[in-house]
Amino acid sequence: MREVAIGIDIGGTFTKYGIVDREGNCLVDGSVPTTKERELKKYLAMLKATIDRDVAGLSEQVAVKGIGIGAPNGNYYRGTIEFAPNLSWEGVVPFVEEFRKFYALPMFLTNDANAAAIGEMIYGGAKEMKNFIIITLGTGLGSGLVVNGELVYGHDGFAGELGHVTVVRNGRMCATGRRGSLETYASASGIKRTVFELLADSIEDSEFRDITFNELTAKMISDAALRGDKIALEAFEITGRYLGEALADTVAHTSPEAIFLFGGLANAGDLIFEPTKKHMENNLLKIFKNKVKILPSELKDTNAAVMGASALVWKEL
Amino acid sequence: MREVAIGIDIGGTFTKYGIVDREGNCLVDGSVPTTKERELKKYLAMLKATIDRDVAGLSEQVAVKGIGIGAPNGNYYRGTIEFAPNLSWEGVVPFVEEFRKFYALPMFLTNDANAAAIGEMIYGGAKEMKNFIIITLGTGLGSGLVVNGELVYGHDGFAGELGHVTVVRNGRMCATGRRGSLETYASASGIKRTVFELLADSIEDSEFRDITFNELTAKMISDAALRGDKIALEAFEITGRYLGEALADTVAHTSPEAIFLFGGLANAGDLIFEPTKKHMENNLLKIFKNKVKILPSELKDTNAAVMGASALVWKEL
Numbered sequence: 001m002r003e004v005a006i007g008i009d010i011g012g013t014f015t016k017y018g019i020v021d022r023e024g025n026c027l028v029d030g031s032v033p034t035t036k037e038r039e040l041k042k043y044l045a046m047l048k049a050t051i052d053r054d055v056a057g058l059s060e061q062v063a064v065k066g067i068g069i070g071a072p073n074g075n076y077y078r079g080t081i082e083f084a085p086n087l088s089w090e091g092v093v094p095f096v097e098e099f100r101k102f103y104a105l106p107m108f109l110t111n112d113a114n115a116a117a118i119g120e121m122i123y124g125g126a127k128e129m130k131n132f133i134i135i136t137l138g139t140g141l142g143s144g145l146v147v148n149g150e151l152v153y154g155h156d157g158f159a160g161e162l163g164h165v166t167v168v169r170n171g172r173m174c175a176t177g178r179r180g181s182l183e184t185y186a187s188a189s190g191i192k193r194t195v196f197e198l199l200a201d202s203i204e205d206s207e208f209r210d211i212t213f214n215e216l217t218a219k220m221i222s223d224a225a226l227r228g229d230k231i232a233l234e235a236f237e238i239t240g241r242y243l244g245e246a247l248a249d250t251v252a253h254t255s256p257e258a259i260f261l262f263g264g265l266a267n268a269g270d271l272i273f274e275p276t277k278k279h280m281e282n283n284l285l286k287i288f289k290n291k292v293k294i295l296p297s298e299l300k301d302t303n304a305a306v307m308g309a310s311a312l313v314w315k316e317l
Numbered sequence: 318m319r320e321v322a323i324g325i326d327i328g329g330t331f332t333k334y335g336i337v338d339r340e341g342n343c344l345v346d347g348s349v350p351t352t353k354e355r356e357l358k359k360y361l362a363m364l365k366a367t368i369d370r371d372v373a374g375l376s377e378q379v380a381v382k383g384i385g386i387g388a389p390n391g392n393y394y395r396g397t398i399e400f401a402p403n404l405s406w407e408g409v410v411p412f413v414e415e416f417r418k419f420y421a422l423p424m425f426l427t428n429d430a431n432a433a434a435i436g437e438m439i440y441g442g443a444k445e446m447k448n449f450i451i452i453t454l455g456t457g458l459g460s461g462l463v464v465n466g467e468l469v470y471g472h473d474g475f476a477g478e479l480g481h482v483t484v485v486r487n488g489r490m491c492a493t494g495r496r497g498s499l500e501t502y503a504s505a506s507g508i509k510r511t512v513f514e515l516l517a518d519s520i521e522d523s524e525f526r527d528i529t530f531n532e533l534t535a536k537m538i539s540d541a542a543l544r545g546d547k548i549a550l551e552a553f554e555i556t557g558r559y560l561g562e563a564l565a566d567t568v569a570h571t572s573p574e575a576i577f578l579f580g581g582l583a584n585a586g587d588l589i590f591e592p593t594k595k596h597m598e599n600n601l602l603k604i605f606k607n608k609v610k611i612l613p614s615e616l617k618d619t620n621a622a623v624m625g626a627s628a629l630v631w632k633e634l
Contacts, residue, residue: 073604082604131472145570147464147471154464154572155448156608164602165566176602249482253462253570255471285481285493287390287399291473 002027004062006051006105007310009112010034010071012086015043017051018303019062020310024123027062028054029303038088040098048102066106068312070115070305071095077157079109085175108312112136112305114151114160116297117144118315119308120260124298131256134297135162135243137265137272141183141190147254151315162250163187167242185242188218188264194235195221206231222268236268240275247276248283251292262297262304269296319344321379323368323422324627326429327351327388329403332360334368335620336379337627341440344379345371346620355405357415365419383423385629387432387622388412394474396426402492425629429453429622431468431477433614434461435632436625437577441615449575450567451614452479452560454582454589458500458507464571468632479567480504484559503560505535505581511552512538523548539585553585557592564593565600568609579614579621586613 002021009016011034018029032050037043055064073084079096081087096107110118117134120126126134130149136142141163145152152159163183164176171180172193184190195208195216206229208216224232247259265272277294284292299307319338326333328351335346349367354360372381390401396413398404413424427435434451437443443451447466453459458480462469469476480500481493488497489510501507512525512533523546525533541549564576582589594611601609616624 129472131476147469147476148467150465152464152571155446155574156572156604158604159448159464159570159572161569161572161602161604165569166562166600169562178600178602245483245486249566250570252478252482253476253567254469255473255476255478257472283483283495285478285495287473287475287478 001061001063003065005065005310005313006067007306007308007312008047008067008069009115009305009309010069010081010087011305012072015047016303016306017047018306018310019051019055019058019064020307022314024307024311026303026307027058029306030054035088040089040093040095044099044102064105065317066108066313067099067103068115068309069095069099069107069109070112070309070312071109072112074109074111074114075157076108076110076114076151076153079107081109106313106317108316110151110153110312111142112308113142114144114153115308115312116142116262116299116304117146117151117308118311119299119304120262120297121146122311122314123307125260125295126258129257131254132258132260133162133250133254133256134260134262135247137187137261137263139188141187145254146256152254162246165246165249167246182242182246186239186246186265190242191218191221191235191239191265192216194238195231198231198234198238202231202234204230208232218264218268222271225268225271233271236271237275239265240272241279243272244276244279244281245283247280247294248288251280251284251288255288256292258293258295260295260297262299266296318378318380320382322382322627322630323384324623324625324629325364325384325386326432326622326626327386327398327404328622329389332364333620333623334364335623335627336368336372336375336381337624339631341624341628343620343624344375346623347371352405357406357410357412361416361419381422382634383425383630384416384420385432385626386412386416386424386426387429387626387629388426389429391426391428391431392474393425393427393431393468393470396424398426423630423634425633427468427470427629428459429625430459431461431470432625432629433459433579433616433621434463434468434625435628436616436621437579437614438463439628439631440624442577442612443575446574448571448573449577450479450571450573451577451579452564454504454578454580456505458504462571463573469571479563482563482566484563499559499563503556503563503582507559508535508538508552508556508582509533511555512548515548515551515555519548519551521547525549535581535585539588542585542588550588553588554592556582557589558596560589561593561596561598562600564597564611568597568601568605572605573609575610575612577612577614579616583613
């Protein structure tokens, strides 16, 4: 009987899930709305009913070994989701405690970027690695750190918040109320802000002079860069510089074998990898130079979060 | 029969050693000159002869369980000392490989700050901690990171170089050829540089207006601060600010329970602890605020490096 794990990725709008085997084959996946049931118990009942229906509908018998959950502000130690700004449940949500009332299975919860790190370790490019980092470049910047083959959760379960290291003192405003965080520069929203800064600062023509801030997307910036738009090219250079400089400091902390870049901005390929690598190397201590690989994640964007969540089960069991 | 470890701390001038039991009692200690024998084998023979004489002279029989070595640029994985600027042996020194020819005992080598971290974990204030950091504030700034109860060595054995994170882009020159490293601001030499910057910048009177750069010591700065010298007080505030800001970024990486400060500058007490704590807290992400303790190391300065080196043995066995 094939052994499988259930991976669940909780997003602000949808909760995605998948039934995944040890080799990373996803037998079936689906989703339920996260926001439809504001009451946690009703939401969990709906989620269970949907998953169970899919498991029952599989063409082969499977043995479900556990459930892995990735959630914004997920706390691994406590199995809680804490003050997640984009979810309708408020405060500290005892997610695992409540979900255990529905499933008598091993259950593990962590945040999305940590789940991605474990996905990379179990199914992706980090299978043979004991020390690596994953950077998720979405609207914000998330990260998962692996040291000695184990995820770094820290004392409180919240370690690995590289999006919130300060790269510019008194720099750009961040949603957290702080200023100059890495994610205000190196993320999909960060590169938009850089484009607008460049439009203000330079007199260079650009296709973005007719685009509003709200219309602009990171994808539009990479498309324009490939067409040779100078503002777009400069924005990638600057984004890679901030990211590379910050990663040099991160290397001084944990000296990883590789740093994986994942998510929308990472799909821009050389546009983001080249300046990131260059500026990281320029800022590394000599003993670290030419050692640390900057690699694209081998997880597919479409269901990486679900895969990562399912990988938690194989990692823990 | 009492079980003991031999702890060895290799410095530029002297190599100190001690015979230490599991509880951290040092039964005997001593030293040999590091530089007298430039040839490694002769130095090791001298070191062994001296240690063996001390072991033989103990008033009780002991069982030596292993040897722990702390050395500048020590590489844990390879047992090597690599390109240490203050030692007369050049290049990559296969220290453990050569020393094994003299002792058939388990032997472990790491850098001085990592040894201090393990000393804190085995004998000091971190006995119950799984996630903590030690910062050694000497002429430079060293660090040892502990995650999930294990020292962070990283992929290459050189992790934990927090003295070389960049705190000011294009800031002060560092001996490594880089600029703006934390240790050019937060260390005994860093605070001297800050005093001289303040003497240049301000018109405040100070007892240091009659002192040369080479005469000035960190101890003189803390003594002057206690007497109310405004330049000295401001220098501590600035030093704590740089250190606190950098530690906030470090917390975002590994979220430790505590950060221990060790070494000369840490002996200045509140003068350095208060601004460090304040500026760290001001820069922390909300989820990390009021959680991370900043504590004085419980290792005694006089033989902390030897104690730390001996602790390596108990940690590994």
